[in-house]
Amino acid sequence: MNLDPKVPDGPLAEKWTRRKFDLKLVNPANKRKYTLIVVGSGLAGGSAAATLAELGYNVLCFCYQDSPRRAHSIAAQGGINAAKNYQNDGDSVYRLFYDTIKGGDYRSREANVYRLAEVSVNIIDQCVAQGVPFAREYGGQLANRSFGGALVSRTFYCRGQTGQQLLLGAYQALSRQIGLGKVKMFPRAEMLDLVVVNGRARGIVARNLTTGKIESFAGDAVVLATGGYSNLYYLSTNAVGCNVTAIWRAYKKGAGFANPCYTQIHPTCIPVSGEHQSKLTLMSESLRNDGRVWVSKRPADRRPPDQVPEDERDYYLERKYPTYGNLCPRDVASRAAKQVCDEGRGVGETGRGVYLDFRDVIRRLGAAGIADKYGNLFQMYERITGEDPYKLPMRIYPAMHYTMGGLWVDYHLMSNLPGLFVLGEANFSDHGANRLGASALMQGLADGYFVIPYTLGDYLVNSKVLGEKVAADHADFRKAEEDCKAQVRRLLSIKGKRTVASFHRELGHVMWEYCGMARTEVDLQKALQKIPVLREEFWRDVTVLGDGEELNPALERAGRVADFLEFGELLCLDALQRRESCGGHFREEFQTGEGEALRDDEHFCHAAVWEHQGAGRPPLRHVEPLKFDYVHLETRSYK
Amino acid sequence: MNAPLTLAPRSSLGSKFLMALTGLGLTGFVIAHMLGNLQLFAGRDALNAYAKALKDMPLLLWTARLGLLAIFVAHIVYGVRLWLLNRAARPVPYHLKTYREATLASRTMLWTGLVILAFVLFHLAHYTFGVVARAPVKDLTTGHVQYKDYHDLQQMYGPALDRKSRQDVYDMTIYGFRDPIVSLTYVVAMALLAFHLSHGFQSLFQSLGVNHPRWAPLLKVSSLALAAVIFVGNSSMPLAVLFGLVGGDVE
Amino acid sequence: MNLTLHIWRQKNAQAPGRMVPYVMSDVSPDMSFLEMLDVLNEDLQKKGEEPIAFDSDCREGICGTCSLVINGVAHGPDRGTATCQLHMRRFKDGDTITIEPWRARAFPPVKDLVVDRSAFDRVIQAGGFVSENTGGAQDGNCIPIPKVDQERAMDAAACIGCGACVAACKNASAMLFVAAKVSHLANLPQGQPERRRRARKMVAQMDAEGFGNCTNQYECEAACPKEISVQFIAQMNRDYLRAHLATKEEKAAVGVG
């Protein structure tokens, strides 16, 4: 497997400028001769499709939702980072770069991260020009807020709807190109396979979700921007349709899958209320600025929270991390919550929750003061739980939120398969083992607006794909199409007894129990035994009703769960083999005396890249060593 | 799409502007007409003088009449057209539809409008063309009450002129409203007109793009107030005649 | 709690649809409305019946995918709430609930409770953007934007494109949706150059899609999960009027006419 990262020579700050100059340009007159396939219309895919079309390429863009505007990027609340230093508080491209590398626990590629920080400033300008209504100060200047993992205020935001507004910006740019005929949009279309012809990615097979038609689309390059795979855990903060299918099928066609075990768990979500739960809702992290996290000192304490006296409360974050207290990073806060619940001190019906208490701050500022700051969040909490957080403390629990792993890409965002580019959360590139808040939006837009337009052109020229047009009736397309049709037929013909959702729920349970917030060799081995058994049962006993020639949500989900059932095994395998703790990957065997993550830079300062070896054969683990020429590897401490 | 006028038939917003402008015009007419007619309470002299004043300006009168006709026709044609388009926009109805904001008045504009149209036709037949035989006239010799239309009245008494040889609108009005059925028809029609306006008046500002958070509540109130004033003002005339509060001077 | 549901079932766009009753027992008040339907679907599948198709994705009120008319009200009884945020504690034991899809000619049915809202996308494609190619933008702080203008633009931009306004409007009018986008951009300096052209083009597309006309009934605002104000409709009416009252030269310059 060719894992050459193609990082440019020269000083860090000049790498991207130099590379941009070296990249080959496509003759403007030739651009319209190329057809590019973009799968995904989120921040990454939407911005890429729009920008590529503006350059003159013909673009086919796909998304599974009924409109490109509904991609899951829409749900991001907090904000987007950029090294503008508008606040004059000492921010710089280098500081953003440094914070991101450190936040990622030194498991990302320096050159990529630096470029991300570098183009972050252009993103804000571009979005403002598109009419994204970023928050403003009274003087009319752009406003900033602070976010976890940074000491400067560099996060731009649109109320609690930043992702939505950024996505609408990209969607509007995309819509303009659709209107101009440069982009052909395929909503309600799910990519089922990648087609590789002569070693190069040349197209996809997709199912029209309305008519059920399975069809091939050929082009000169394929861009995947299909988001993250948190839904492997069944319950996550992701939209219910988020899936691993596109990148998983690409992996099975030869693309390397990097660091699948790097998953991020968000500490402040509303806890599960019962079996029926279909997704988890994030409560903004900002609540931890004023709320105090606690549980009772006694296990199995059934008293209502207001009857637990002060001295019987354990404000465990303040106790363990006196400096950062309730504001310690996501992974640390999440693990601490799990720990107290494992001790039987969890709260709520299920015992899987901790209190986030606003009593003290309400006493200090009054209910009105709190309503001013968090009114809508309190309302959202009450709507979901039916409890009034002005009177009772909130109950929160960590939940799966983001996946740092994804398809391996080089500096050009191209996977090891020539012609296959991967953007946004779907790739593994910039966040290492842990992502800082407000950096995913930045990465998606950096990839789509400012990286892919340059690097893709270079590929098109160098690979001379134009001389080698492939049509959608090529034998390799036919074969892939047949395979997809066969899978649909197979799913519909099992006619078993268990629903797709029940398999998904069980898989999620296995993943969360044995490969969740804290992982051990024993647990991972258990998961690796259970998953294949469940998979076998799925293919024997699943029930999918209705037919394949129409809208069939159960069938869609069956395909996604089938892929999760394969992918989960790879994730556990990766977690097993990464015998260290880093960022979101915490192996209980590898911790400091105080229970903090213990990295092993000597053996694991690399990206693990998995290569598919065919059904039934274990995948091959490759590594891309990570070299740090600029930053110094340190141990994170939040005491 | 160059001239502003051609925009109307083609676009939804053009139709809206037209409805609003014609609605505004009609509202203006109704108010002016009512103020003129209320001189009934000031007695024969005042009302007849007012009618004569209008008659003495034939050019203005006829321009106004034609303008009014055009406005009326446009309002009706567009009202019906909008309604048809809107009905077509939802081919399959809901099994259950619950309204929370939309007032009954706003949902029945076409129906109240059509009733107003019917009323206006009746009203014209009644006064202007004089073909409604509902004026109760007592035969002075026999004491019998006979129902006449205004043509008959004019034939019986010669041209109905008052002492100053003006057309006796006053007499006509009194005769007209002495009949309970006629009066009641007017009152009911006025109620529906008021209902139409209770939504229509505030609505026309929104249609023309005038909606400011500060004025919105005031507008709502004034719309209701206007509707009430029109109802009370117009109904007061037939009711006053019916109950003999005015017109004692007409035998 | 126990519930009786009357749900619209329709195999596809061609087939006729009908209301079908379902009885549900042991519904937890903590369930969201869509989770209640998930449970019903699980039961149906176990009985060998085809599950009810309905749309949803984010399930937190931001993507605009969910779209149910519940007891005659788009997105159900709570104000400022999308269907996916509605919880069962809002209902009582023994309640009968009718569930229907968005109904409008411009939103043709797909299956059961799922409709095709691509008309909204086409309205945006007609002009709901700033024609700004990637790359040439000046610094974001070059044009200061008064906070009030930005806030107002944000109020309009909050629209999630769900289509509840159309579903709720007696006339199946899309005015609130279109006005929200027109006003979002009209309240910002970036939106000015194309302001009139945008209003004109988007309204023309809205009409072509077969939406009804607004008669100012404000049912849309009441159903809107983001509580977008009908004041934006007035603002769009103004902009549209201005686009048409512009001089010939102005029109030629902005491509109106």
Ligand SMILES: Cc1cc2nc3c(=O)[nH]c(=O)nc-3n(C[C@H](O)[C@H](O)[C@H](O)COP(=O)(O)OP(=O)(O)OC[C@H]3O[C@@H](n4cnc5c(N)ncnc54)[C@H](O)[C@@H]3O)c2cc1C
């Ligand atoms: C609740 C929440 C809050 C967040 N808040 C923040 C925040 O404040 N700041 C921040 O920086 N990040 C935040 N994130 C993370 C961030 O939103 C995402 O990582 C990012 O938006 C991903 O963008 P994307 O373009 O890669 O993928 P997505 O936006 O997920 O888009 C994926 C696209 O791919 C399509 N697709 C997927 N599978 C297929 C298939 N098989 N076939 C066809 N199409 C397919 C989808 O239709 C969609 O269009 C948050 C995430 C969540 C869940």
Ligand code: HEM
């Ligand atoms: C003197 C008589 C009338 C007056 C004063 C009047 C006034 C108004 C006003 C002010 C509006 C609101 C316009 C807007 O919202 O922009 C309106 C709307 C309407 N009118 Fe009339 N109208 C009258 C007669 C009629 C008649 C005869 C019809 C018969 C068809 C009619 C049908 C309608 C309809 C359907 C509307 C709804 C349009 C809308 O709300 O936008 N009206 N009217």
Ligand code: HEM
């Ligand atoms: C109680 C209330 C009303 C009274 C007493 C009244 C009285 C009259 C009178 C006396 C005339 C003159 C007839 C003539 O000289 O030929 C007239 C004309 C007319 N009225 Fe009324 N009217 C009333 C309400 C209305 C209303 C509500 C409308 C409209 C919606 C209306 C519309 C007209 C029209 C269109 C004419 C004809 C005008 C013309 O010939 O120029 N009237 N009315």
Ligand code: SF4
């Ligand atoms: S205006 Fe409101 S109801 Fe209409 S689409 Fe937007 S969010 Fe939905």
Ligand code: F3S
């Ligand atoms: S409900 Fe309909 S009538 Fe207009 S104000 Fe809203 S679009």
Ligand code: FES
């Ligand atoms: S499912 Fe996204 S808004 Fe309801």
